[in-house]
Every structure is written in structure tokens, then in C-alpha cells.
Amino acid sequence: MKKWSVFWVLAVFALASLASAQQNLVRVNLQLKWFPQAQFAGYFVAKERGFFRAQGLDVTLLPAGDQSPIQVVQSGAADFGTTWIADLLTARERGIPVVHIAQMFQRSGFTLVALKSSNIRNLCTDMRGKSVGVWPSGNEYPAVALFRKCNLTSSLDPRATNPDVTAVTYPFDPSLVFPDKVQLVAAMTYNEVNQIAGLGYDETKVDVFRLADEGINLLEDLIFTTERVLNDRNFKGSGLTGRQVAARLIRASIQGWNWAVANQAETVEKYVLPVCGNTCKGSGTRADARDHQTWQMAEIAKLYNAGATTRGWAGFLVPADFQASVRLLREQGILTRDPPRQTVDYGPWEAAMGRRAADYR
Amino acid sequence: MIKSQPTSPAFQKALLGWGMVVVGFAVLLWFIAGWWNQSEQATDAQKLLIGAGFLLTVLGTARVANLFVNTTHPVVGFTPAALTLLLVVVTAEALLRAYQVPPGLIPTPSRVVATLFEVRDVLLRDAFQTVVLQALVGYLIGSSLGVGVALLVSRFVFLERGLLPYATVFSSIPIVALAPVLVKMVGIDWQSKAVIVAITVFFPVVINTFRGLTEVSPLSLDLMRSYAAGELQQYRWLRLPNALPFVFNALKLGTTLAMIGAIVGEFFGANGQGLGFRIQIEAGRFGFDIVWSAIIVASVIGIAWYNLVAWLERRLTGWHVSYRE
Numbered sequence: 001m002k003k004w005s006v007f008w009v010l011a012v013f014a015l016a017s018l019a020s021a022q023q024n025l026v027r028v029n030l031q032l033k034w035f036p037q038a039q040f041a042g043y044f045v046a047k048e049r050g051f052f053r054a055q056g057l058d059v060t061l062l063p064a065g066d067q068s069p070i071q072v073v074q075s076g077a078a079d080f081g082t083t084w085i086a087d088l089l090t091a092r093e094r095g096i097p098v099v100h101i102a103q104m105f106q107r108s109g110f111t112l113v114a115l116k117s118s119n120i121r122n123l124c125t126d127m128r129g130k131s132v133g134v135w136p137s138g139n140e141y142p143a144v145a146l147f148r149k150c151n152l153t154s155s156l157d158p159r160a161t162n163p164d165v166t167a168v169t170y171p172f173d174p175s176l177v178f179p180d181k182v183q184l185v186a187a188m189t190y191n192e193v194n195q196i197a198g199l200g201y202d203e204t205k206v207d208v209f210r211l212a213d214e215g216i217n218l219l220e221d222l223i224f225t226t227e228r229v230l231n232d233r234n235f236k237g238s239g240l241t242g243r244q245v246a247a248r249l250i251r252a253s254i255q256g257w258n259w260a261v262a263n264q265a266e267t268v269e270k271y272v273l274p275v276c277g278n279t280c281k282g283s284g285t286r287a288d289a290r291d292h293q294t295w296q297m298a299e300i301a302k303l304y305n306a307g308a309t310t311r312g313w314a315g316f317l318v319p320a321d322f323q324a325s326v327r328l329l330r331e332q333g334i335l336t337r338d339p340p341r342q343t344v345d346y347g348p349w350e351a352a353m354g355r356r357a358a359d360y361r
Numbered sequence: 362m363i364k365s366q367p368t369s370p371a372f373q374k375a376l377l378g379w380g381m382v383v384v385g386f387a388v389l390l391w392f393i394a395g396w397w398n399q400s401e402q403a404t405d406a407q408k409l410l411i412g413a414g415f416l417l418t419v420l421g422t423a424r425v426a427n428l429f430v431n432t433t434h435p436v437v438g439f440t441p442a443a444l445t446l447l448l449v450v451v452t453a454e455a456l457l458r459a460y461q462v463p464p465g466l467i468p469t470p471s472r473v474v475a476t477l478f479e480v481r482d483v484l485l486r487d488a489f490q491t492v493v494l495q496a497l498v499g500y501l502i503g504s505s506l507g508v509g510v511a512l513l514v515s516r517f518v519f520l521e522r523g524l525l526p527y528a529t530v531f532s533s534i535p536i537v538a539l540a541p542v543l544v545k546m547v548g549i550d551w552q553s554k555a556v557i558v559a560i561t562v563f564f565p566v567v568i569n570t571f572r573g574l575t576e577v578s579p580l581s582l583d584l585m586r587s588y589a590a591g592e593l594q595q596y597r598w599l600r601l602p603n604a605l606p607f608v609f610n611a612l613k614l615g616t617t618l619a620m621i622g623a624i625v626g627e628f629f630g631a632n633g634q635g636l637g638f639r640i641q642i643e644a645g646r647f648g649f650d651i652v653w654s655a656i657i658v659a660s661v662i663g664i665a666w667y668n669l670v671a672w673l674e675r676r677l678t679g680w681h682v683s684y685r686e
Contacts, residue, residue: 067645068644068645068646068647070647074466087646090646090647091465091646091647093465094463094464094465094647094648095462095463095464095465095466096463096465096466096647097463131632131633136641136642136645137641137645137646138645138646139645140642140645140646141646154633155633155634156633156642158480158483158484158639158643158648158651159479159480159483160483161482161483161486163633166632166633166634167633168549168630168631168632168633169630169631169633169638169641169642170549170630171541171629171630176544176545176549176630177549177630180548181548181549181550181632
């Protein structure tokens with residue numbers, strides 16, 4: 001009897017101390033858009049250097065394969081996620097109540113790459129009858145917008161019986177399709193462009209078409225959540241509202257990003273390479289993970305350090321940029337109506353940064 | 362149907378059953394019509410009404426189903442099952458509308474049907490690639506190779522000892538797991554999926570055919586020997602007919618495996634068409650009306666294919682004990 005009571009007291013004590021230790025930190029799941037790589041350096045830094053913890057958050061960073069981060073966040077498996085604007089807006093139009101709360105990258109890194117020998121000089125005129133490799137799960141929209149802008153139908157459009165362009169889906173390794181199966185392949189400035197170079201098709205052998213230069217400037221990595229999370233009065237019983245949690249997440253993420261961009265070598269060495277396995281490697285002659293991620297970090301820094309960020313407004317969604325993305329998607333018929341006002345919520349960002357969105361000039 | 366006099370209790374019971382079905386459906390359809398263009402959630406009373414309509418139809422269908430117990434006509438006998446399907450679809454439509462579930466999560470059945478009609482040309486082209494080029498070609502290659510190998514294995518004991526154990530092992534692992542490897546090896550065109558399908562279908566066919574060829578009644582073998590039948594004659598008149606029911610079992614199983622292999626294979630890289638490609642790309646962009654349309658097309662084709670093989674089986678093995686009336 002006595003022995004047991006001692007045991008129970010100890011057990012209750014242990015549980016209570018565990019619970020109180022947990023209580024201090026709010027558990028948050030952040031769904032990343034892709035496998036771990038330097039594209040998410042800011043979040044890794046914020047986690048490992050304790051920026052999240054300083055905000056009272058215990059953040060778990062969830063990697064993604066080729067599933068849509070919106071599905072994960074919508075289902076509640078993650079509270080926040082990172083994705084691209086077209087993905088977010090189309091989901092919103094189909095009734096998924098997702099909300100944009102911070103714009104981390106101010107520039108687009110989406111390109112199409114073609115061999116110089118394939119004689120593609122002008123995308124719009126030379127793309128007809130060609131095959132284009134894209135990633136599925138909402139990552140195909142920039143390419144779709146380009147096809148539409150050039151008045152070309154593609155096999156991604158379920159209403160086009162005789163498409164001008166064949167879009168080929170491939171998981172994440174461009175060598176699967178390029179250059180044998182497709183003449184053009186989607187490539188991010190910070191990842192696949194270097195992988196393709198590693199396969200023996202470097203800058204002297206390929207043309208890299210930045211979609212931003214073709215008038216397709218769609219915003220990329222952003223932080224979003226759902227209306228359910230934002231309107232939560234008591235986020236997971238933490239006593240914080242959903243908005244407060246969002247603001248803290250944004251503040252810590254921006255701290256993380258600023259640190260990562262300022263200390264790129266250390267970021268790659270200490271915070272990126274330890275969390276990523278095979279997916280951090282490049283391809284062919286540029287397969288080394290450290291080299292590839294160092295290069296990726298430098299390219300990512302260019303996307304982060306642009307526009308509003310350079311004026312001290314990191315994470316801010318510039319209204320004009322947002323409107324431009326919306327207009328482009330509407331013109332190309334990817335959106336059929338303007339997104340509702342609730343699609344963007346500046347509240348958490350304003351609370352995080354102590355600025356008012358209306359003051360942006 | 363039970364022949365019954367207009368005033369008999371059975372007739373009254375039937376009438377009551379049909380009445381409940383009609384009223385139940387009327388309630389559900391009335392709600393759907395009223396809620397066609399609404400963007401608000403229905404009130405609790407209306408949600409209860411849907412529940413009542415559903416219950417009424419279930420009870421009515423249960424009564425109606427009793428009338429068909431002794432029906433032999435295949436189409437008429439399907440009535441209760443058809444009522445169940447209709448009920449599920451109509452109730453789903455009513456509930457999705459009542460709760461205003463966004464189409465990006467679950468589209469209403471009516472929306473799926475409208476989309477199916479709208480994108481039918483593209484889906485048919487997708488189906489051609491997935492079903493004819495990938496599933497059918499792979500199926501034919503896999504099953505003919507399977508039968509061929511089984512013939513050899515049943516004839517030569519060293520093959521039975523050396524090869525068959527592996528066939529048994531392979532037939533019980535999920536070959537679909539090989540899909541990413543094969544897509545990488547063979548490429549993203551339809552051939553890679555045909556290879557996946559062929560491998561998936563191959564092993565069950567080998568195992569079943571082998572069993573059919575070897576599990577021959579010793580008495581029949583003795584009879585063949587007493588006729589001084591040669592090896593070929595033995596196969597022609599005894600082993601092959603004996604194997605047919607086994608082979609057809611594997612072939613029926615193979616139709617399902619082939620559809621799965623072809624569709625799942627496309628998830629790992631596709632050349633811009635195919636049902637699996639369509640499902641994957643549209644699921645990623647919340648176009649679930651198209652996803653469901655593609656699923657319907659795949660299901661209809663899958664069922665038709667299975668039944669075609671089942672029909673062939675009945676034609677070719679009509680002598681078998683399981684078909685004797």
C-alpha cells in the first residue's frame with residue numbers, strides 16, 4: 001500500500017512538472033512547401049536559434065513531398081503553412097477558407113529552361129507543340145498562366161481536347177524528363193537551375209527564361225493559415241488567440257530570415273545541412289549537398305532581399321504586388337472572380353512588426 | 362414480384378413501402394430545389410427534415426426490397442440496390458448543400474455529373490491512355506506471359522523447383538510499390554505503366570494457372586494414360602480445361618490490379634494525360650469535381666472490364682460444376 005502511494009505521488013509530480021514545462025510553449029505546426037532545403041532557411045534558423053521559443057512557441061516544421069500544403073493546413077494537421085499565391089487564391093475560390101498573413105519572398109524564382117539547341121527563342125511563339133515539364137500540386141500555375149497569356153491550351157486544362165502544349169508532370173528530379181522527354185522544364189532559380197547545370201547543361205548550353213520577365217510575376221513563398229486558426233479565441237488552450245500566435249510566428253520567422261540572409265555560410269552549415277538528407281543534393285557534377293545548398297541560399301537571399309524587405313518591411317505583402325498577381329490570374333482565367341476581402345489579413349503582420357499596412361509608400 | 366390481389370395485406374404493405382420511398386425522396390428533392398442557389402447554411406429544422414426524409418426512404422426501401430426477394434429477372438431484381446444508390450446520392454447532395462461544404466473539399470453529386478459531362482472528351486482521351494495503352498496492353502502481356510511460364514513450369518520439374526517459389530513470394534508483395542522505380546527506369550510515357558501492370562498481373566496468373574494445370578484428378582490422369590495419350594494430348598484434353606477456371610480467377614483479379622497499377626503508376630510521372638495524371642493534378646488544385654468524374658470513368662470501365670472477363674469465363678467454362686443449375 002505504502003509503496004504504491006509513494007509511486008503515485010511521484011507519478012503525479014512528474015506529470016505535473018512535465019505539463020507545466022509544456023504549458024510555457026504553444027505547440028505550432030508549420031507546413032513547409034517542399035522538402036527541407038535552404039528555401040526554408042529562415043524557419044530552420046528561427047527554430048534552432050530559439051527565435052520561436054523566445055516568442056513562446058514550440059514550432060514543428062513539417063516537410064512536404066508533392067502534396068499541397070493547403071490540404072494539410074485545411075485539414076488541421078498543420079496550423080500554418082507556406083505556399084505560393086496562385087495556389088492560395090485558387091483554393092480560396094473553391095471555398096477553402098485560407099488566409100494570407102505574411103509575404104516572405106518578394107520576387108518570383110520560377111523559370112523555364114530549354115536547351116539552346118532546341119531553338120526556343122521566344123516562349124510564346126516557339127512553345128506550340130512542345131512538351132513542358134512541371135510539378136503538380138499547385139506548383140504548375142505559373143506555367144499555366146504563361147500558356148494562357150500566350151493563347152496556348154495545355155494538357156493541364158481539363159477542357160482542352162487538343163492541347164497546343166503537353167504538360168508533363170514529374171516528381172522533383174528534372175533529370176527524369178529533361179532533356180529527353182520535354183523541351184522545356186520548370187526550374188526554380190534556387191534549385192533546379194543548378195541541378196540541370198550539374199547534369200551537364202550549364203549556362204552555356206541552356207537558356208533560362210525567368211517567368212517574371214515574361215510578365216508572369218506571381219508571388220511565391222508566403223505564410224498562410226485558415227480563418228479557423230485566426231479566429232480561435234484560445235489557441236490550443238494556450239490562452240493566446242489565434243491572431244497572437246500568428247503574429248508571434250511571423251515575428252520569429254522574420255528574425256530567422258534576417259539572420260539567415262546575413263549569415264549564409266553559417267546557416268547552411270549549422271541549420272540547413274543537419275536537417276536535410278538526400279533532398280538537399282544537387283545533381284550530377286554538382287551533387288554535393290553543401291555546395292548546392294550554399295548556392296541555393298544565395299539565390300534565396302535574392303528573393304527575400306527585394307522589394308519591401310529592402311525598405312525594412314520584411315514579410316509585408318505589398319498591396320500593388322498582390323493586385324498584380326490577382327489581375328494576372330483573372331486575366332488568364334485561372335481565377336473567375338476577385339478573391340474576397342478576408343483572403344489577406346494584415347493584422348498579424350502589423351502586430352508582429354509594429355507597423356501599419358496603410359503607411360506603406 | 363409477388364403477384365398479389367389489390368386488397369391483400371401484401372399489396373398494402375408494398376403500397377406503404379413505395380409511398381414512404383416517394384415521400385422521402387420528395388422531401389429530400391424539395392429541400393435541394395429550395396437550397397439550389399443558397400449560400401447560407403440550412404437551419405437546424407431543415408437539417409432534421411433531411412434526416413427524416415432519409416430515414417423514411419430507408420424504411421420504405423427496406424419494405425420494398427422484401428418484394429424482390431424471389432425476383433429472377435436481373436434488371437428488375439436490381440431495383441432495391443438502385444434505390445439505395447439513388448438515396449445515398451440524393452442525401453449526399455442535400456447534406457452538402459445544407460452544410461455548405463465548399464466544392465474544393467467535397468463537390469455535390471450534381472456538380473460532379475455536370476463536370477463529367479463538360480469534360481467528357483478529355484476524360485475519354487485520358488481513359489484511352491490509361492485503360493487501353495497502359496492497363497490493357499500491360500494486362501495482355503502480363504497474362505499471356507503468365508500462362509506461358511505456367512505451362513513451362515508445369516512441364517519441367519526443375520523450373521517448378523527453381524522458379525515457382527519466387528513467383529509465390531512475388532505474387533504476395535505489393536508490386537505497385539515498384540512504380541516509382543519503374544517510372545524512373547522506363548520513362549514517363551505509357552510504356553512504364555504498361556510494364557508495372559504487366560508485372561502486377563503476371564504473378565497471380567502464373568500461380569493460378571500452375572495450380573490449375575497440376576491439380577488434376579489422378580483418376581483422370583490414369584484414364585489418359587490408359588488411352589495412351591501423349592503429352593500434348595494430355596494438355597489439350599485434360600490439363601488446360603482443368604486450368605481454365607483457375608486462369609479466369611486470376612484474369613478477373615488481374616483486371617482490378619491492372620487498373621490500380623495504371624492509375625497509381627501515373628502518380629509518379631506522366632506524359633500529360635491519363636486518368637491518374639488528371640486525378641493527381643486536379644486533387645492538388647482542389648478540382649475535386651474533376652477528380653470524382655475521373656474516378657467515375659475509371660470505375661465504370663473497371664466494372665465493365667471485369668464483367669467482360671466474367672462473361673468470357675461463363676462462355677468458356679460453362680461445363681464447370683459451379684455453373685451447373
